[in-house]
Amino acid sequence: xxxxxxxxxxxxxxxxxxxxxxxxxxxxxxxxxxxxxxxxxxxxxxxxxxxxxxxxxxxxxxxxxxxxxxxxxxxxxxxxxxxxxxxxxxxxxxxxxxxxxxxxxxxxxxxxxxxxxxxxxxxxxxxxxxxxxxxxxxxxxxxxxxxxxxxxxxxx
Numbered sequence: 001x002x003x004x005x006x007x008x009x010x011x012x013x014x015x016x017x018x019x020x021x022x023x024x025x026x027x028x029x030x031x032x033x034x035x036x037x038x039x040x041x042x043x044x045x046x047x048x049x050x051x052x053x054x055x056x057x058x059x060x061x062x063x064x065x066x067x068x069x070x071x072x073x074x075x076x077x078x079x080x081x082x083x084x085x086x087x088x089x090x091x092x093x094x095x096x097x098x099x100x101x102x103x104x105x106x107x108x109x110x111x112x113x114x115x116x117x118x119x120x121x122x123x124x125x126x127x128x129x130x131x132x133x134x135x136x137x138x139x140x141x142x143x144x145x146x147x148x149x150x151x152x153x154x155x156x
Contacts, residue, residue, distance in 0.1 A: 031075060037068025037135070040147065047089045047146050050116045054087060056146040062097060062135055063142045071132040079125050085148040087118040095140035102132040112138070118148065125152070
């Protein structure tokens with residue numbers, strides 16, 4: 001990792017901590033496993049969502065034939081919250097996708113994302129040992145979804 005990325009990561013962590021009034025938890029807070037679907041890949045470029053420019057840091061390919069499912073074991077009980085912002089760009093082949101969240105293998109919620117939309121999710125992780133995200137296309141063809149924010153946080 002080059003020094004610019006290290007500085008940027010530290011700066012973003014500080015900004016998010018100030019915004020949320022809580023510290024960002026280090027990457028060692030979880031042990032994540034991709035259960036099905038494709039791996040996410042770095043994509044630090046702007047995307048157009050609802051005719052506005054948004055900066056993504058990662059993307060994942062969704063297939064019409066297989067859901068994408070990822071699970072993280074929470075190794076630190078100091079983790080209170082997971083926050084994510086996920087978007088489907090204006091030019092995507094995906095018209096409608098769905099994100100389902102499970103805590104300790106128990107269904108919690110499903111949120112629908114439409115092309116040209118960003119969803120913001122906040123999940124309370126108190127007293128939970130595992131979080132799982134399941135993504136699938138409801139309408140459209142295989143394409144990428146984009147991650148604009150993804151992090152585990154703790155309140156002091």
